[in-house]
Amino acid sequence: xxxxxxxxxxxxxxxTACTPGPESPKGFSLPEGDAEAGKLVFVAYQCLAxxxxxxxDDSKTESQLPKKVFLGGDVNTTKxxxxxxxxxxxxxxxxxxxxxxxxxxxxxxxxxxxxxxxLMTVTELVDLVAFLQPxxxxxxxxxSNYPHYFP
Ligand code: HEC
Numbered sequence: 280x281x282x283x284x285x286x287x288x289x290x291x292x293x294x295t296a297c298t299p300g301p302e303s304p305k306g307f308s309l310p311e312g313d314a315e316a317g318k319l320v321f322v323a324y325q326c327l328a329x330x331x332x333x334x335x336d337d338s339k340t341e342s343q344l345p346k347k348v349f350l351g352g353d354v355n356t357t358k359x360x361x362x363x364x365x366x367x368x369x370x371x372x373x374x375x376x377x378x379x380x381x382x383x384x385x386x387x388x389x390x391x392x393x394x395x396x397x398l399m400t401v402t403e404l405v406d407l408v409a410f411l412q413p414x415x416x417x418x419x420x421x422x423s424n425y426p427h428y429f430p
Contacts, residue, residue: 309405312407312409312410314406314409314413316406317407318410327340327347328340329348329392331347331349344383345382350411352415353416354415360412367395371384
């Protein structure tokens, strides 16, 4: 009897601990976007003033950052839609790895990324994410990627 109670208690603890709070991304889902249209959005909103992306010529846009932030390329974990949308509409939520430094954040520690929330339509955002997501190439980190200290 006691053991049953204990199991029940620990199970309920486990479940309450897993119940997503109101800020959880659970249930978040984007409609299918149009990647071609997203590419036009990327160019039109001048993301290239601060970013570079393989396959797009950014030489004509003057950089607004000390050095442009690369988007796309090899990543160790999947770049999810949730992460990309967040990067665009709430860039300071999580500053991209390596950019929590002068030139990329302001004195209050906020991202210097431009805010598009009052400009971009939801359709444009969805298309933009549909364009950006496949630019990331999942390359799981495996043993041979570790530096070899011993011959
Ligand atoms: C004025 C400069 C500026 C402009 C314009 C800009 N960004 Fe950014 N962006 C940044 C900076 C700085 C960072 C790195 C700090 C951070 O994570 O917010 C960043 C980060 C990002 C990231 C996350 C990168 C990562 O590796 O996690 C994405 C995605 C992104 N931007 C997309 C866009 C898109 C799409 C546009 C155009 C609609 C855009 N940005 C326009 C400055 C800019």
